[in-house]
Amino acid sequence: MEPLDVVASTYLACLLDVVREYTGATPTSRPLSANGPDQDTSDIPFATLVRFGEERVWGSSLFVSDEESLRTLAAGDVDDPTDWLGELNNQLVGRLKNRLLCRSVSLHVLPSIVVAGFVKDRGPAAGWVVEWAGGRMTACLGVTVAPGVSLAATDDTIEAAPEGSLILY
Amino acid sequence: MAVTVLVVDDSATMRQQVGAALTTAGFAVAEASDGVEGKARLLAGGVGCVICDVNMPHKNGIEMVEELMAESLEKLPPIIMLTTEGSPQSIRRAKAAGASGWMVKPFRAELLVAAVRKLTS
Numbered sequence: 001m002e003p004l005d006v007v008a009s010t011y012l013a014c015l016l017d018v019v020r021e022y023t024g025a026t027p028t029s030r031p032l033s034a035n036g037p038d039q040d041t042s043d044i045p046f047a048t049l050v051r052f053g054e055e056r057v058w059g060s061s062l063f064v065s066d067e068e069s070l071r072t073l074a075a076g077d078v079d080d081p082t083d084w085l086g087e088l089n090n091q092l093v094g095r096l097k098n099r100l101l102c103r104s105v106s107l108h109v110l111p112s113i114v115v116a117g118f119v120k121d122r123g124p125a126a127g128w129v130v131e132w133a134g135g136r137m138t139a140c141l142g143v144t145v146a147p148g149v150s151l152a153a154t155d156d157t158i159e160a161a162p163e164g165s166l167i168l169y
Numbered sequence: 170m171a172v173t174v175l176v177v178d179d180s181a182t183m184r185q186q187v188g189a190a191l192t193t194a195g196f197a198v199a200e201a202s203d204g205v206e207g208k209a210r211l212l213a214g215g216v217g218c219v220i221c222d223v224n225m226p227h228k229n230g231i232e233m234v235e236e237l238m239a240e241s242l243e244k245l246p247p248i249i250m251l252t253t254e255g256s257p258q259s260i261r262r263a264k265a266a267g268a269s270g271w272m273v274k275p276f277r278a279e280l281l282v283a284a285v286r287k288l289t290s
Contacts, residue, residue, distance in 0.1 A: 021275055022275070074182070075186060075275070076182075076185065076186045076189060077185060077186075077189075078182055079181065079182070079185065080181055080182060083180055083181045083182050084180070084182040086180065087180040087182055087183055090180075090224060090253060091253045091274055091275065093253070094224070094252065094253020094254050094255075094274070095253065097253075097254060097256070098253075098254065098255045098256065101256055106256065106258070109224050109253075109254075110224075111179055111224055111225060111226045158257065159257075160254075160255030160256055160257070160273075161255035161257075161260060161271065161273050162255065162273065163255070163273050163274065163275060164273060164274075164275055164276070164277050164280075165255070165272070165273050166249075166270060166271070166272045166273075166277075166280050166281070166284055167260065167270055167271045167272075168269065168270040168284060168287070168288075169264045169268065169269055169270060169271075
């Protein structure tokens, strides 16, 4: 598998896991149209961006959704949908980081930022629309892998602590 | 008197959700939105336990713990890191800094409350 495909397929798996975690249902996904946003922008969607990187792999994750969808994605009350969208984006990139450890990639993740409205020009990004009962979200991954980097699994013994786990020292 | 748990996270929603779980369990809750605020609140006293995110603006959670341990003259309360990250390197760094535990988001309320009870009893 090409390095970019490795990151993209891992990202999509993480995205579906995050939605499944908070909705309790299995979401569906489809690639985003190459012709621009295919989410209705009339309700002014919320958008957040999380940047990540290390020397050989760097990029960003863009989440776009609407208030009603975000409320179905929350385990509790959500006073600020944008804040929650940023946290979900952060949780997705955290999972991506954890799953790339075995490929000798250790990403640094920056705090999420809010971006205004829908970004019409996504640039060189892969994107997916994820839908579940009661909501939908668009996620775009922009990623660059340095030339010559294979991203083959190098160490299966490097295992991140699983989501939801607790370690007391 | 209820033990006060300081929740440090840049996401207001996470602070709200963690705070609700702790309040329901009988704890008092204080909040801070990054490592700078968290450190100041902790040094002001009266905190019995800390739940702290790692990836935050201004000062991240592990840096906050490292600074507190280096600068504090008094014993600090137990600190549990609550983060999306699960890398062994980060977990070891937090332990070396003086944290008491590491929990990977999404958090399980019953697990978190049980850990706080154990560490504050």
